Amino acid sequence: MTNSIKEIAGADFILAIGTNTTESHPIISLQVKKAKRNGATLVVADPRRTEIAELSDIHMQLKSGSDIALLNAMANVIIAEEIWNKEFVSTRTEDFEALKATVAKYTPEYAEGLTGIPADVIREVARGYAKANNATILYTMGITQHICGTHNVFAVANLAMLCGQIGKPSSGVNPLRGQNNVQGACDMGALPNVYTGYQAVTVEDNRGKFAKAWNVGELPAKPGLTVGEMMEAAAEGKVKGMYIMGENPVLSDPDAHHVVHSLEKLDFLVVQDIFLTETAALADVVLPAASFAEKDGTFSNTERRVQRVRKAIDPVGNARADWQIICDVATAMGYTMSYASASEIFDEIASLTPSYAGISYERLEQGGIQWPCPNSGHAGTMYLHKDKFVRGLGKFNPVEYIPPAEQPDNEFPFVLSTGRRHFHYHTGTMTQRTGTLEVHYGTEFLEINPADAAAINVTEGEMIKVKSRRGEVAVQARLTDIVPQGMVFTSFHFPEVAINKLTNSARDPVAKIPELKVCAVKIEKAS
Amino acid sequence: MAEVTLTIDGLQVTVAKGTTVLEAARQAGVFIPTFCHDPELTRFGACRMCIVEIPGMRNLPASCVTEAAEGMVVYTESEAVIEARKTILELMLANHPMDCLTCGKNGECSLQDYAYLYGVKTESFGGEKHAYPLENDNPFIVRDMNKCILCGKCVRACAEIQGKNIVDFAYRGFDAKITPAMDVPLSASECVFCGNCVAVCPVGALQEKGLRSAARTWEVKKVKTTCPYCGTGCSFELNVKDNKVVGVTSCDGDVNGRALCVKGRFGYGFIHHPDRLTNPLIKKNGKFVESSWEEAIGLVAAKLSAIKANYGPDSLAVLSSARCTNEENYLMQKFTRAVLGTNSIDHCARL
Ligand code: SF4
Ligand code: SF4
Ligand code: SF4
Ligand code: FES
Numbered sequence: 001m002t003n004s005i006k007e008i009a010g011a012d013f014i015l016a017i018g019t020n021t022t023e024s025h026p027i028i029s030l031q032v033k034k035a036k037r038n039g040a041t042l043v044v045a046d047p048r049r050t051e052i053a054e055l056s057d058i059h060m061q062l063k064s065g066s067d068i069a070l071l072n073a074m075a076n077v078i079i080a081e082e083i084w085n086k087e088f089v090s091t092r093t094e095d096f097e098a099l100k101a102t103v104a105k106y107t108p109e110y111a112e113g114l115t116g117i118p119a120d121v122i123r124e125v126a127r128g129y130a131k132a133n134n135a136t137i138l139y140t141m142g143i144t145q146h147i148c149g150t151h152n153v154f155a156v157a158n159l160a161m162l163c164g165q166i167g168k169p170s171s172g173v174n175p176l177r178g179q180n181n182v183q184g185a186c187d188m189g190a191l192p193n194v195y196t197g198y199q200a201v202t203v204e205d206n207r208g209k210f211a212k213a214w215n216v217g218e219l220p221a222k223p224g225l226t227v228g229e230m231m232e233a234a235a236e237g238k239v240k241g242m243y244i245m246g247e248n249p250v251l252s253d254p255d256a257h258h259v260v261h262s263l264e265k266l267d268f269l270v271v272q273d274i275f276l277t278e279t280a281a282l283a284d285v286v287l288p289a290a291s292f293a294e295k296d297g298t299f300s301n302t303e304r305r306v307q308r309v310r311k312a313i314d315p316v317g318n319a320r321a322d323w324q325i326i327c328d329v330a331t332a333m334g335y336t337m338s339y340a341s342a343s344e345i346f347d348e349i350a351s352l353t354p355s356y357a358g359i360s361y362e363r364l365e366q367g368g369i370q371w372p373c374p375n376s377g378h379a380g381t382m383y384l385h386k387d388k389f390v391r392g393l394g395k396f397n398p399v400e401y402i403p404p405a406e407q408p409d410n411e412f413p414f415v416l417s418t419g420r421r422h423f424h425y426h427t428g429t430m431t432q433r434t435g436t437l438e439v440h441y442g443t444e445f446l447e448i449n450p451a452d453a454a455a456i457n458v459t460e461g462e463m464i465k466v467k468s469r470r471g472e473v474a475v476q477a478r479l480t481d482i483v484p485q486g487m488v489f490t491s492f493h494f495p496e497v498a499i500n501k502l503t504n505s506a507r508d509p510v511a512k513i514p515e516l517k518v519c520a521v522k523i524e525k526a527s
Numbered sequence: 528m529a530e531v532t533l534t535i536d537g538l539q540v541t542v543a544k545g546t547t548v549l550e551a552a553r554q555a556g557v558f559i560p561t562f563c564h565d566p567e568l569t570r571f572g573a574c575r576m577c578i579v580e581i582p583g584m585r586n587l588p589a590s591c592v593t594e595a596a597e598g599m600v601v602y603t604e605s606e607a608v609i610e611a612r613k614t615i616l617e618l619m620l621a622n623h624p625m626d627c628l629t630c631g632k633n634g635e636c637s638l639q640d641y642a643y644l645y646g647v648k649t650e651s652f653g654g655e656k657h658a659y660p661l662e663n664d665n666p667f668i669v670r671d672m673n674k675c676i677l678c679g680k681c682v683r684a685c686a687e688i689q690g691k692n693i694v695d696f697a698y699r700g701f702d703a704k705i706t707p708a709m710d711v712p713l714s715a716s717e718c719v720f721c722g723n724c725v726a727v728c729p730v731g732a733l734q735e736k737g738l739r740s741a742a743r744t745w746e747v748k749k750v751k752t753t754c755p756y757c758g759t760g761c762s763f764e765l766n767v768k769d770n771k772v773v774g775v776t777s778c779d780g781d782v783n784g785r786a787l788c789v790k791g792r793f794g795y796g797f798i799h800h801p802d803r804l805t806n807p808l809i810k811k812n813g814k815f816v817e818s819s820w821e822e823a824i825g826l827v828a829a830k831l832s833a834i835k836a837n838y839g840p841d842s843l844a845v846l847s848s849a850r851c852t853n854e855e856n857y858l859m860q861k862f863t864r865a866v867l868g869t870n871s872i873d874h875c876a877r878l
Contacts, residue, residue: 329824346854
């Protein structure tokens with residue numbers, strides 16, 4: 001996020017795109033509700049009439065995957081009506097002309113055809129956003145181009161820069177991270193192309209710096225494979241060994257059959273986790289890890305706040321903290337890795353990562369710190385891009401709308417979208433085993449519009465089969481007009497409804513993020 | 528900012544204009560008991576526990592809703608104040624179930640604390656008692672409206688923190704109670720079981736089901752940590768008894784204050800779930816067999832080394848985790864790059 005969570009309450013215009021904040025980020029939604037109570041306008045863009053859409057002043061029920069058309073059309077209106085922030089654009093940005101050229105064809109009328117949102121509504125929202133004192137954009141998945149960083153969603157950033165709605169309190173571009181430490185995993189360089197703090201592996205100086213710190217002669221210069229490419233390479237026999245820590249790609253990644261096939265082809269798979277997940281079951285060796293309650297460390301939340309995780313109990317059984325296991329494996333491979341504590345590892349991170357340089361466990365005792373925090377006297381950074389962007393001038397990166405790779409057709413007439421439920425989390429590994437959450441919300445449903453259900457003669461609670469070109473699952477139908485006609489929705493939290501058997505692994509060419517939000521399915525009665 | 532100076536129990540205190548007498552007293556380190564006041568919620572002024580004596584004012588004003596004024600003189604523990612507080616407590620206790628012996632909030636209850644402080648026993652009023660059934664039909668929260676003192680904090684927490692308006696006052700007089708609309712249980716309402724009402728309840732009327740049946744309040748060690756679920760990063764305290772996590776309670780988080788969602792507050796049961804892996808497993812003839820750490824680590828090291836030697840570093844790949852700590856992600860990429868010699872590290876970021 002460019003801003004802090006608490007700043008959301010200070011916005012007078014909130015555009016929430018594809019985020020059912022009340023369900024997936026309940027505590028962040030409290031700030032949205034606070035802003036609303038203070039009189040803010042809330043606009044929600046989501047194909048489903050979600051809880052937050054119910055709270056909104058304007059709900060733009062756009063077609064799945066048409067977000068860029070909408071955002072470009074807003075930019076089009078703002079430029080056509082001359083309500084863009086000319087001072088901001090001229091002093092803080094470059095390549096405005098490129099944006100102008102690209103969005104020229106995205107008239108509200110043209111976008112209406114792509115998004116299904118009336119042209120006048122697009123105009124109204126565009127004006128509201130441009131004229132607000134403090135407008136903020138919240139979004140989660142769906143329109144992502146890069147996984148990390150702050151310049152990731154170009155269409156969103158273009159709009160924010162065009163209106164100068166960035167670089168000040170309560171105004172910015174705010175991706176809400178789904179998992180507790182996605183931000184941290186990215187910050188720490190758990191990515192194929194960067195070390196910690198987004199220092200590129202292709203830059204020789206960076207390689208030299210890390211090689212020296214890590215006491216090795218040379219580090220690889222070629223960016224590595226992304227998760228999707230790893231699975232491809234494993235299927236082709238090019239990747240022969242994998243080490244998976246705390247992830248469950250068999251359930252979380254698209255096209256589950258393909259993932260299983262890839263992992264089975266490996267010569268050797270080691271999985272480190274707290275449970276025997278669907279992925280761990282395929283491993284040659286499973287290493288039992290400690291849960292968050294059993295170890296020290298830090299997480300970085302979606303607003304870049306580094307906060308402590310504290311050991312409350314000893315690891316259960318013979319489990320060990322992940323960091324200790326990694327040290328053990330490295331040492332057994334002939335590279336001595338040994339730390340007395342998590343704090344010592346953190347100090348090494350701080351010494352190699354400018355944005356974390358001023359943070360230490362000692363300081364974190366007083367509370368979390370938001371990076372960038374360049375030195376120990378620095379209080380941390382509430383919001384980014386105050387007087388300039390990281391690269392100096394903010395660059396407009398115009399983007400074109402591309403329709404989803406798989407469109408509904410006669411054979412597969414419904415669009416399947418997947419997402420999260422309030423009472424569960426990710427692949428359910430944890431939330432299915434709490435003694436509380438799964439008791440309260442124990443069965444998953446497929447949401448289907450009553451009109452669609454009537455047309456294929458499906459009734460509430462009936463078991464149905466959902467099929468895509470890649471697989472099928474059985475699930476109970478829930479008739480609800482939360483979903484528009486032509487769309488069905490479910491979550492990926494329930495192993496028995498392994499919805500990612502159906503989803504499409506077609507990936508965005510830049511970010512390599514799979515198209516989990518849209519795939520074409522058909523629905524059949526189970527019996 | 529305009530300031531006012533007042534005298535509280537003989538102490539001169541200067542505070543910003545608009546500060547209540549209660550806040551002024553707290554700033555000066557003077558204790559005033561409260562039930563219905565909460566610094567995060569709107570002022571309510573209903574329980575009257577916080578009354579003080581202010582010469583020149585009629586009756587005994589409630590300090591939580593009285594603004595400090597220039598030259599004001601306040602007595603927080605005068606005889607009249609103490610008498611009035613005792614009466615309030617006696618009335619509350621008169622229709623209280625008095626099952627402190629088995630109450631999960633025993634030791635963390637304002638009613639107990641103040642009854643002790645003012646030496647109020649139960650005999651004084653043998654009033655009529657409520658006989659509401661215990662609401663115990665959801666996995667998260669136990670509601671015992673017999674213990675409710677009608678402070679209204681849960682009503683305001685639900686409305687003002689959670690933005691939900693699930694519970695409210697209903698009925699009048701002796702029958703007054705807190706309930707969801709139509710007097711249904713929480714499970715039949717739109718309640719999302721965030722438990723933010725439970726976190727503010729000063730007595731045992733609202734309790735965390737698991738925590739309060741697993742440990743007495745004084746048995747737990749509290750350890751502040753960060754939620755393992757979504758990317759919001761809420762802080763809370765793990766309640767630990769006998770090396771086991773028995774519950775979660777709110778603390779003052781940088782991001783969330785005392786608010787939590789149902790996953791953070793009630794989703795800790797996985798920690799001690801019997802499915803937890805407790806020993807390394809090695810697959811032998813298609814079946815997992817438990818092994819020692821030495822054997823498992825040795826095997827992993829040997830296999831990865833052999834693949835690297837035979838097919839080169841880029842035949843290896845690593846998935847790190849958005850659920851592990853920064854330190855672990857850092858070490859995993861260090862291991863991948865420095866030990867395996869490849870940049871093929873990623874995690875399943877679905878944002
Ligand atoms: S649990 Fe949350 S939603 Fe339910 S009544 Fe309490 S505060 Fe309201
Ligand atoms: S349930 Fe608790 S918080 Fe709510 S009114 Fe009763 S005593 Fe107060
Ligand atoms: S308590 Fe809920 S909102 Fe807060 S971090 Fe945990 S899962 Fe997210
Ligand atoms: S605390 Fe002041 S009236 Fe209740």
